[in-house]
Amino acid sequence: MKHNSYFDGKVQSLALAEKEGPTTIGVIEPGAFTFSTSSEERMTLISGSMKVRLPGSEWKLFVAGEGFVVASGASFDVEAKEDVAYICRYR
């Protein structure tokens, strides 16, 4: 199983296979991070909440159960004030 660690370990994820394609689940610790995409990403929050700034958009708060889609080749910013768990589907 692939274990990924980013930003000095403040963001970590585990890879799994879903029938529809590759997926990760992960945890984001408190902080501000910028992620870049190399494929379309469909992210859903499982626990916690964080602010997200999608390309061309204003900051918006997302809570557990909510999610967003980011196109391939883009970048987006997040700001977490608590631990956030997420599932991210690469499609």
Next chain:
Amino acid sequence: MKHNSYFDGKVQSLALAEKEGPTTIGVIEPGAFTFSTSSEERMTLISGSMKVRLPGSEWKLFVAGEGFVVASGASFDVEAKEDVAYICRYR
């Protein structure tokens, strides 16, 4: 962030803090595993499905969105035929 690896890496988890207490998210690869609890565990499947045998119960299939509670000091068996993602709350 604490990263845990069990069963030769076939089960891995990441720890996070929720307001209500400690939590992990994790992935279970295909296989049969027996887990022991040292506190009450409330487990919910996020992705995939697996059979679970709780103490004193028969095997039962759980799918994403479903979950179960295991008392402290118990053990339970799982059998996964696909990757399973879960969230486990220790309360």
